[in-house]
Amino acid sequence: MRFMIRVRSFAGVLAVIAWGASLAAQPSATLQVTLLGTGNPRPSLERFGPSILVEAGARRVLIDAGRGATQRLFQIGERDALVGLDAVFLTHLHSDHVVGLPDLWLTSWIFGREKALEVIGPPGTAEMAGHLEQAFEWDIHARSKDEGHPREGVRLAAKNVQPGVVYEKDGLRVTAFAVDHGVLLAPAYGYRVDYQGRSVAFSGDTRFFEPLIEQAKGVDVLVHEVVSPEVELRRTLVKDPRAVEAIIAHHTTPEQAGTIFSRVKPRLAVYSHIVPSPTTAEDLIGLTRRTFSGPLAVGYDLMTIVIGDTIEVYPRKTTGDN
Numbered sequence: 001m002r003f004m005i006r007v008r009s010f011a012g013v014l015a016v017i018a019w020g021a022s023l024a025a026q027p028s029a030t031l032q033v034t035l036l037g038t039g040n041p042r043p044s045l046e047r048f049g050p051s052i053l054v055e056a057g058a059r060r061v062l063i064d065a066g067r068g069a070t071q072r073l074f075q076i077g078e079r080d081a082l083v084g085l086d087a088v089f090l091t092h093l094h095s096d097h098v099v100g101l102p103d104l105w106l107t108s109w110i111f112g113r114e115k116a117l118e119v120i121g122p123p124g125t126a127e128m129a130g131h132l133e134q135a136f137e138w139d140i141h142a143r144s145k146d147e148g149h150p151r152e153g154v155r156l157a158a159k160n161v162q163p164g165v166v167y168e169k170d171g172l173r174v175t176a177f178a179v180d181h182g183v184l185l186a187p188a189y190g191y192r193v194d195y196q197g198r199s200v201a202f203s204g205d206t207r208f209f210e211p212l213i214e215q216a217k218g219v220d221v222l223v224h225e226v227v228s229p230e231v232e233l234r235r236t237l238v239k240d241p242r243a244v245e246a247i248i249a250h251h252t253t254p255e256q257a258g259t260i261f262s263r264v265k266p267r268l269a270v271y272s273h274i275v276p277s278p279t280t281a282e283d284l285i286g287l288t289r290r291t292f293s294g295p296l297a298v299g300y301d302l303m304t305i306v307i308g309d310t311i312e313v314y315p316r317k318t319t320g321d322n
Contacts, residue, residue, distance in 0.1 A: 030308040031056050031198035033221065034316050035272050036072035038299045041096040042237065044277040048072060048301055049096050052202060052223065052272065056172040056195035062088045062104075063191055063202050069100035070107050072302065075318040082108040087167060089174060090121030091204030092181060092188035093128060102132055109154040110143065116155035120166055122176075122187040129158030163189065171196055177215040179206035182250045190215065198307045201264075205273065207249065208256040213263045220307045222266040223299070225273035227251035228283045235278045251275055254284045258291030265294070268311050272299040 032055040039047030049066020053073070060081075062069065065088050073081040085108060091097055105117055119129050133140070133156055143149050167174040173194045181188035181204070190204040192215060201216040203224040216222050229248045236244050252260070261269040269292065271284060281298040288296060295311075297303070302316040 030306050031193070031195045031200060031220075033200055033223070033305045033307070034076065035223075035270075035299045035301060035303045035305075036062075036069050037066050038272045038274055038301055038303075039066070039096075039277045040273060040275045041094075042277045043067070046301065047274065047277045049100055050273045051100060054193055054200070056193070057170055059086050059170055059172045060084055061086050061167070061172075061174070061193075064089070064091055064097040064204075065101040065104050066096050066098075067100050070103045073104070075320070076302070076316050078319050079111045083112050085117070086169075087118035087120060089167070089176075089191055090119065090125055091179075091190065091202070092122060092185065093124050094185070094205065097205075098128070102136065105132070105156060106136060106139065106154070109149055110147075113153040114150050116152060116157040118167075119156055119158040120161055120174075120176075121158075122189050123160045126158045126160050129156040132156065175215075177212070179204050179212055180209040181205045181207070182246075185250065192216065192219065200305075200307060201266075203252070205250065206252060208252055208260070213260055216260075216264045216266070219264065220267045220311065221270060221305055222261065222264050222268075223270045223272050224257050224260065225252060225275070226254055226257050226271045226279075226284060227275040228279045228287075229253060231279045231283055232276050235276055247275065254287035255291050258288040261288075261292040261294060261296070267307075268295045268297060268305065268313070270297045270299050270303075270305065274299070 034053040036051040036053055037048030039049055048068030050064045051066045051069035052063040054061050119125060140154050144151050161176055163176050163178050165173060166176045175192045176189045179188050179190045188204055190202055190212060192201045199219040200221040201219045203212060205225055227248055232248055238244050284298055297313055304314055304316040306312045
């Protein structure tokens, strides 16, 4: 597959931009990551809730299922993108990371999912999934009887996991590791994905956490969350100042993230789960450059990262593109 490639450099950030192939066309020897949503609880049409698609050979998995995950998947692959999903890995159970799960689960079933959807996450995941099945029992019963959709296709095969290797199929290995999102918000996980010598780590929600550096060592790409305290204080819609301070304290500042990037030394560092949504690249890059001088990209919805001998970054082609 050939790409029309254009290189653009701004404020120390190198981006390789190309129009890519369809959902099923990427080479099997590559690891492909698409940021479906780069936002947070604040509703935004530019930044949907946190969710990341990972494609490795025939396997397609999600990291988190925030607001709009189903819409973004439908944008890039319509029915096949929904039905062909193998598993969802949850970093933690904050609403902005899971609120899109019922939509994803039920819509993929309506479109033809015939096997259970695997949902893997920290303690509490299986219990949440069980309550979702109860909450939507009327819809499940009605559609299975009226429209003939198979009951196995709407089953949530959910399980609670501890840190360690939590998924290994067809050469794709997913390892969960603990992160620090705050004492009251534990447990929270990050994930490392390895496939055919390529690797990417996802921080999940965390403040600066030394053990994350060890878990991410050697990865090609590190996707890390970030908060801009200045923008949060200036643009927040949360009324209680104590809550605003707690939000900032639960996340990683650009300077802290830069320190992590400098020590992990990924081939590319990427920001996602950007707090708050109005934060711009200009708000983040200069501060990050105080502690990190390597390749850096500020994520946007439908940014795709193809990890091979080279790393290509481009906006994902959608079904509406010509």
